[in-house]
Amino acid sequence: xxxxxxxxxxxxxxxxxxxxxxxxxxxxxxxxxxxxxxxxxxxxxxxxxxxxxxxxxxxxxxxxxxxxxxxxxxxxxxxxxxxxxxxxxxxxxxxxxxxxxxxxxxxxxxxxxxxxxxxxxxxxxxxxxxxxxxxxxxxxxxxxxxxxxxxxxxxxxxxxxxxxxxxxxxxxxxxxxxxxxxxxxxxxxxxxxxxxxxxxxxxxxxxxxxxxxxxxxxxxxxxxxxxxxxxxxxxxxxxxxxxxxxxxxxxxxxxxxxxxxxxxxxxxxxxxxxxxxxxxxxxxxxxxxxxxxxxxxxxxxxxxxxxxxxxxxxxxxxxxxxxxxxxxxxxxxxxxxxxxxxxxxxxxxxxxxxxxxxxxxxxxxxxxxxxxxxxxxxxxxxxxxxxxxxxxxxxxxxxxxxxxxxxx
Amino acid sequence: xxxxxxxxxxxxxxxxxxxxxxxxxxxxxxxxxxxxxxxxxxxxxxxxxxxxxxxxxxxxxxxxxxxxxxxxxxxxxxxxxxxxxxxxxxxxxxxxxxxxxxxxxxxxxxxxxxxxxxxxxxxxxxxxxxxxxxxxxxxxxxxxxxxxxxxxxxxxxxxxxxxxxxxxxxxxxxxxxxxxxxxxxxxxxxxxxxxxxxxxxxxxxxxxxxxxxxxxxxxxxxxxxxxxxxxxxxxxxxxxxxxxxxxxxxxxxxxxxxxxxxxxxxxxxxxxxxxxxxxxxxxxxxxxxxxxxxxxxxxxxxxxxxxxxxxxxxxxxxxxxxxxxxxxxxxxxxxxxxxxxxxxxxxxxxxxxxxxxxxxxxxxxxxxxxxxxxxxxxxxxxxxxxxxxxxxxxxxxxxxxxxxxxxx
Numbered sequence: 058x059x060x061x062x063x064x065x066x067x068x069x070x071x072x073x074x075x076x077x078x079x080x081x082x083x084x085x086x087x088x089x090x091x092x093x094x095x096x097x098x099x100x101x102x103x104x105x106x107x108x109x110x111x112x113x114x115x116x117x118x119x120x121x122x123x124x125x126x127x128x129x130x131x132x133x134x135x136x137x138x139x140x141x142x143x144x145x146x147x148x149x150x151x152x153x154x155x156x157x158x159x160x161x162x163x164x165x166x167x168x169x170x171x172x173x174x175x176x177x178x179x180x181x182x183x184x185x186x187x188x189x190x191x192x193x194x195x196x197x198x199x200x201x202x203x204x205x206x207x208x209x210x211x212x213x214x215x216x217x218x219x220x221x222x223x224x225x226x227x228x229x230x231x232x233x234x235x236x237x238x239x240x241x242x243x244x245x246x247x248x249x250x251x252x253x254x255x256x257x258x259x260x261x262x263x264x265x266x267x268x269x270x271x272x273x274x275x276x277x278x279x280x281x282x283x284x285x286x287x288x289x290x291x292x293x294x295x296x297x298x299x300x301x302x303x304x305x306x307x308x309x310x311x312x313x314x315x316x317x318x319x320x321x322x323x324x325x326x327x328x329x330x331x332x333x334x335x336x337x338x339x340x341x342x343x344x345x346x347x348x349x350x351x352x353x354x355x356x357x358x359x360x361x362x363x364x365x366x367x368x369x370x371x372x373x374x375x376x377x378x379x380x381x382x383x384x385x386x387x388x389x390x391x392x393x394x395x396x397x398x399x400x401x402x403x404x405x406x407x408x409x410x411x412x413x414x415x416x417x418x419x420x421x422x423x424x425x426x427x428x429x430x431x432x433x434x435x436x437x438x439x440x441x442x443x444x445x446x447x448x449x450x451x452x453x454x455x456x457x458x459x460x461x462x463x464x465x
Numbered sequence: 466x467x468x469x470x471x472x473x474x475x476x477x478x479x480x481x482x483x484x485x486x487x488x489x490x491x492x493x494x495x496x497x498x499x500x501x502x503x504x505x506x507x508x509x510x511x512x513x514x515x516x517x518x519x520x521x522x523x524x525x526x527x528x529x530x531x532x533x534x535x536x537x538x539x540x541x542x543x544x545x546x547x548x549x550x551x552x553x554x555x556x557x558x559x560x561x562x563x564x565x566x567x568x569x570x571x572x573x574x575x576x577x578x579x580x581x582x583x584x585x586x587x588x589x590x591x592x593x594x595x596x597x598x599x600x601x602x603x604x605x606x607x608x609x610x611x612x613x614x615x616x617x618x619x620x621x622x623x624x625x626x627x628x629x630x631x632x633x634x635x636x637x638x639x640x641x642x643x644x645x646x647x648x649x650x651x652x653x654x655x656x657x658x659x660x661x662x663x664x665x666x667x668x669x670x671x672x673x674x675x676x677x678x679x680x681x682x683x684x685x686x687x688x689x690x691x692x693x694x695x696x697x698x699x700x701x702x703x704x705x706x707x708x709x710x711x712x713x714x715x716x717x718x719x720x721x722x723x724x725x726x727x728x729x730x731x732x733x734x735x736x737x738x739x740x741x742x743x744x745x746x747x748x749x750x751x752x753x754x755x756x757x758x759x760x761x762x763x764x765x766x767x768x769x770x771x772x773x774x775x776x777x778x779x780x781x782x783x784x785x786x787x788x789x790x791x792x793x794x795x796x797x798x799x800x801x802x803x804x805x806x807x808x809x810x811x812x813x814x815x816x817x818x819x820x821x822x823x824x825x826x827x828x829x830x831x832x833x834x835x836x837x838x839x840x841x842x843x844x845x846x847x848x849x850x851x852x853x854x855x856x857x858x859x860x861x862x863x864x865x866x867x868x869x870x871x872x873x
Contacts, residue, residue, distance in 0.1 A: 070643045099645055130639035137644070224867045228769040231538035231870065235478045236545070237507055242765075263865035265872050353764045357650075361636040364773050367866065447866035457671035458775065458855035459632045462639065464673050 059092040060163025062385065064112070066200075067100035067169035067176070068137070070130040071214025072221075072363040073374040074200045075463070077168050078133065079126040080378025081198070082116050090386055095160060100136035100169070101176055104153050109160065121463065126375060127453040128463040129363035135169075140176050143183045150183045157193055164194045164385030168378070170201035170212075174393060175417040181391035182414075190390055197393035197413045198381040200374070202360045204253035207419045208411045209395035213377055214360070216370030216446035219257035221362045222246060222355060223447055226261035226268060229353070230299050234267075239297025240349025241288060241342050244269070245335030247359055249305040251422045252276050254359065257443055258301035259435045269301040276423050277432045278309040284338065285345045287433065292348060306334050314338070364460050368449020373406070380408045404445035467500040468571025470793065472520070474608075475508035475577035475584070476545070478538040479622025480629075480771040481782040482608045483871070485576050486541065487534040488786025489606070490524050498794055503568060508544035508577070509584055512561050517568065529871065534783060535861040536871040537771035543577075548584050551591045558591045565601055572602045572793030576786070578609035578620075582801060583825040589799035590822075598798055605801035605821045606789040608782070610768045612661035615827045616819045617803035621785055622768070624778030624854035627665035629770045630654060630763060631855055634669035634677060637761070638707050642675075647705025648757025649696060649750050652677070653743030655767055657713040659830045660684050662767065665851055666709035667843045677709040684831050685840045686717040692746065693753045695841065700756060714742050722746070772868050776857020781814070788816045812853035 064081045066074050078096075085094045094112040097103035110133075116122050125132060143150045157165070165180070167173050177197040184190045199206050204215035226244065233239040246255040252274025262268035270291045273279055291298045306314045315334040335352035342350040373396060380394035392410040399405040427439040453460035472489045474482050486504075493502045502520040505511035518541075524530050533540060551558050565573070573588075575581050585605040592598045607614050612623035634652065641647040654663040660682025670676035678699045681687055699706045714722045723742040743760035750758040781804060788802035800818040807813040835847040861868035 066643075070640050099643075102645070128639070129636050131643045134645070135643040220866055224772050225766060225770070227867055227870060228537050228771060229765055231536070231873075232478050232765050232769040234873075235474075235507075235539045235543040237510070237542070260865070260867065263867060264869050266870070351765075353766070354762070355766075356761045357637055357640050357759075358633060358761070358763075358766070361640040362633070363636060364632050444865065449866070450863050452860070455858050457668070457852065458628055458857070459635055459668065459671060461672050462635060462674070465642075 059090060061093040061095060061161045062091050062164040062166065062382065063095045063097055063160070063162045064133070064166045064168065065097035065100045065103060066131040066133045067135050067167060067173040068201065069170070069360065070135060071200055071202045071360050072129045072217040072366055073214040073370050074168055075128045075132050076126040076371045076374035077198050077200060077213055077378035079122045080375035081166055081382055082112055083122055084379040084382040086113070088382070088386060095162065096133045099134040100138060101140065101153070102136040102138050104156055105149060107156050124454070124461060125463040126371060127363060127366065127451060129361040132463060132465050137172070139172050140179050143179060147183070150180065153180065154189070162193065164196065164382070166196050166198055166381045166385060168198040168200055170199070170206065171418065171420070173197065174206070174413050177393065178391065178413045178417040184390065194385045194388050194390040196381045196384045196390070197416070198377050199393060199395065202254060203248055203251055205251040205421045206416055207421045208416050210398040210406065211396060211446055213370060213374035215253065216367035218254055218359050219260065219443060220367040220447035221359050221365050222254060222257045223260035224365060225355065226258045226299070226301065227266045230261065230267050233297050233299060237296065238349065240351070241292065241298045241300065243300045243302060243335045243338050243350070243352040245302055245304055245333055245352060245354045247355065248275055248303040250275055250420055252303045253423060255301050255303040256423060256435050256439055257447070259440060260443055260447060263444070270295070270298045271300045271433045272435060273300070273302040273306050273433055274423060274428060275303045275305040275307065276425060277428060279306040279314055280309070281341060285341060288342060289346060292346070302334055302338065304334055363453060363462065366451040367447045368451045369446055371451045376408055380410065384410050401441045401445060467498060469501040469503060469569045470499050470572040470574065470790065471503045471505055471568070471570045472541070472574045472576065473505035473508045473511060474539040474541045475543050475575060475581040476609065477768065478543060479608055479610045479768050480537045480625040480774055481622040481778050482539050482576055483536045484534040484779045484782035485606050485608060485621055485786035487530045488783035489574055489790055490520055490530055492787040492790040494521070496790070496794060503570065504541045507542040508546060509548065509561070510544040510546050512564055513557060515564050532862070532869060533871045534779060535771060535774060535859060537769040540871060540873045545580070547580050548587050551587060555591070558588065561588065562597070570601065572604065572790070574604050574606055574789045574793060576606040576608055578607070578614065579826065579828070581605065582614070582821050585801065586799065586821045586825040592798065602793045602796050602798040604789045604792045604798070605824070606785050607801060607803065610662060611656055611659055613659040613829045614824055615829045616824050618806040618814065619804060619854055621778060621782035623661065624775035626662055626767050627668065627851060628775040628855035629767050629773050630662055630665045631668035632773060633763065634666045634707070634709065635674045638669065638675050641705050641707060645704065646757065648759070649700065649706045649708065651708045651710060651743045651746050651758070651760040653710055653712055653741055653760060653762045655763070656683055656711040658683055658828055660711045661831060663709050663711040664831060664843050664847055665855070667848060668851055668855060671852070678703070678706045679708045679841045680843060681708070681710040681714050681841055682831060682836060683711045683713040683715065684833060685836060687714040687722055688717070689749060693749060696750060697754060700754070710742055710746065712742055771861060771870065774859040775855045776859045777854055779859045784816055788818065792818050809849045809853060
């Protein structure tokens, strides 16, 4: 008997989450066991509100699916909703099951990060406990530019963001090199608790470029005095300094550097807001060294710059969507599709799945043994891990001088 | 008799200034009247310090010239030095002429913006007045991402920056569209006195995207109350607002919005520094509306993102370098190579030259009749002007997942 499949996206947008969606759609379209492919708008919120669209009807052209795979952000919208503990309140779960039955959903694929895997975990356990696990298969497909999910070698979206970051550092380093006195350039990269994206700045050295002079990751306690000292030394030698730093760098007591100055800034409603670690370091350099200094945030651009996609990332993201559907067809509820690395040189991987209970609510940081002993650079092991993930170029089609992205 | 040619770059780096340099090198290499092509390092500073490199020796492969044309920033370095008035102090001029004679320079090409054209103007007038104009031909080649040079339809570097900006807005708009409440995103674009780059954000609408909801250009006095009112209205209708603003927006009395909050911030040396117009507006939205708000600066990325070049820009930039050499060979000292537009639909241009005295120390702003009557959008005339400049893609070669840029 044919069943319908439902797919939704959640968490922060990336350049690759639509590639996973296109993998889900393509694999579903060729399956004789699947009838309609529904998309839920704004993640589980769309399920609770019964806000579905029929993707089978929308995607009747492979060219459209292709365009979707190269479109940044989340075509189905996203949400930040975390399901309640069903032991305390199972009303959301009852509603979801009601909607699934009404729409004859047999497989639900949730593409997202940590919180989304928590949803997959809770929902599949609920079905198990209710004795309805044979009715619904709940599967996770990973994505996060932060690359901090455990039990998968790396995460869709990370490779494209890392490629953007490596490329941008190679360009910024040239930009500040034109004057005889280039000053200090501080570049703040996303990553609240894991420094993977910031580490990718080191890949800007691959073709002979200087790359960042100093790299500060969340994993290593940040020492302001040492930073000023190191900056002064490089400035006197090279005439300019380019620094990569994670937004989430912390001092030895675990306080975010960005929050050290936060008390100064309160809005009319009394909320403090965070200036950004780059701005804090900019002030310090200005006050302690007094040289030309500028801080730059790669900000939202690093997660949505789909005009520079990693081919490896996009192809793997599609495959993970396909793998998730496959897990659904094999009725392996509560699993997350994942990537296991076989080797880095040459780069070889395999697609498999893992119990989502081992993934949810955990966080993968950079192993300390991959960070240089001086605390402000990366070791070759980290480069070997990162490099394959940014390889390959997938370029969107251009029209009117800008990329043609799928219109939702 | 063969002569040597000298080329130098000046002002802020762009993605296209090396394309003009490659045009100069290529045209010089095929001329039977030119012997050695020298490059001066760091603009006129390199002449005063006799800091030359022999480009004829360095560029013996067309592949290297090709790579140079796709490399951001200024391969010869830059400077901000403005020559003194020779009527008051002609020591710099005497030194330059001495170096020219020593190195047998017959043609000097200066690639740069407003200040560089001032140097070309002064130096050629000095030669004229000294009766040595037949010895040295001084020529300007334009570049500036700001697009604010007069007497040329547009400026090399602008098209590539505009393409980056249009593409980035199309990506950012998707990024903030994923949540049901997207809040306000303020995107600050370069341009102290002219809004050309900010206007390019409107090109993000070309393929059906929403693009910026509000566009604030330097040319129109900025009214904070009206801004808050318009933002509130769009927020209530669309659930999110994306705003493009020039760094140089000013109030009705001509004071920079960014400076309105500047007095708060002083460094240890007592210099005030500027928070940025985007940050000022962010504070206002937070205090007056209280919704989710974020400001993003496109910062240095907009002028060095050579991974997304405008084909039109790069080809025209090369041609302007070639045209400048041609002017030099025709002994037309004191001229700047330029582009004249014949038509926009279809896009047709011609290369010509103009007396640099008509260019130096002037500034081209957006004509007010190209700006929407509401003061926060652009008219079709401006789109028609801008669109051809971002068309065409020139993609650098990739190696190790990042672009291969020329190593200086």
